[in-house]
Amino acid sequence: MKNILLPTDFSQNAENALSFAVEIARLVKGNLILFHSYSVQLIDPNMPAEIYLSAYQEEEKAAKESLEGLKKRIINSNKDEAGNELFTTEAVVSQGLVVDETLSMIKDFKIDLVIMGTHGASGITELILGSNTASVIENSPVPVLAIPHNTGYREIRNIVYAYDDIKSGLPSFHKLLSFATICDADITLLHIIEKGKDTEDLNKREFDKIKSATNYDRINLKLVHEENVLEGINEYVNSNDVDVLAMTIKKRTLFDRIFNKSLTKKMAYHTRIPLLALH
Numbered sequence: 001m002k003n004i005l006l007p008t009d010f011s012q013n014a015e016n017a018l019s020f021a022v023e024i025a026r027l028v029k030g031n032l033i034l035f036h037s038y039s040v041q042l043i044d045p046n047m048p049a050e051i052y053l054s055a056y057q058e059e060e061k062a063a064k065e066s067l068e069g070l071k072k073r074i075i076n077s078n079k080d081e082a083g084n085e086l087f088t089t090e091a092v093v094s095q096g097l098v099v100d101e102t103l104s105m106i107k108d109f110k111i112d113l114v115i116m117g118t119h120g121a122s123g124i125t126e127l128i129l130g131s132n133t134a135s136v137i138e139n140s141p142v143p144v145l146a147i148p149h150n151t152g153y154r155e156i157r158n159i160v161y162a163y164d165d166i167k168s169g170l171p172s173f174h175k176l177l178s179f180a181t182i183c184d185a186d187i188t189l190l191h192i193i194e195k196g197k198d199t200e201d202l203n204k205r206e207f208d209k210i211k212s213a214t215n216y217d218r219i220n221l222k223l224v225h226e227e228n229v230l231e232g233i234n235e236y237v238n239s240n241d242v243d244v245l246a247m248t249i250k251k252r253t254l255f256d257r258i259f260n261k262s263l264t265k266k267m268a269y270h271t272r273i274p275l276l277a278l279h
Helices: 012-028 049-076 098-108 132-139 170-183 200-213 229-239 254-265
Strands: 003-007 031-038 088-095 113-117 144-147 158-162 186-193 219-225 244-248 275-278
Touching: 003 012, 003 098, 012 031, 012 049, 012 113, 012 144, 012 170, 031 049, 031 098, 049 088, 088 098, 098 132, 113 132, 132 144, 158 170, 158 229, 170 186, 170 244, 170 275, 186 200, 186 229, 200 219, 219 229
Parallel strands: 003 031, 003 113, 031 088, 113 144, 158 186, 158 244, 186 219, 244 275
Antiparallel strands: 144 275
16 A cells, blocks of 8 residues: 545645554655646636636645645655655645546545545435545445544554355455555454344454455454344444444445444444555
């Protein structure tokens, strides 16, 4: 993991995400790419072209100045005793829709990890409601670390990977393992066993296979019996010292099931911890 993308709108939410991006960039001695996309709305279709062009140029200039200022602040505060940069930092500005431009950046800059802030007081619930972060998560080919509103940086020491089918989640697990190794974190595989299902032995057997196939000793399994999957995850996260909740983003996965249920039943899934969306 070398190239980290931080889309920013210069808000406090983006600033919170930045604190995570900086720390992870330090750990991997990688390349942090600060990114801002902007668009100029054409309010009046009869607006003279020169006026629109002037507004476009002003918006572009302001965006570049703000992003360069942010870049300088990061560089100046992340040097070793000899004055060498702890990681490289780039600043990129583009015109267009946030989601489209972010996905293009992932491809063009060979991004390994995207870190974004979420808006609103509802944390992960906001991801369900069509935010830019949700759209990036849904379409990104690489992991996305979503930082909830008002969540400041804390060391990532305990990661919970909530899964539905342990076998189908294996490709994602390898990505999670890489992330956990970088952070020097423990991993808990969390599975909620719903009423009427007897999958405890199966999960234990598959877990033993996973653990024996990796060189990472700090992995454990937690099976929780709960009638509602969403409530089971929510209760576990709130009752334990969890720094990141990881889930696989694919059709018919646990992520999809939870968020679809939340929409139809208008359930709010409140969390104060980052979500690592894997693909």
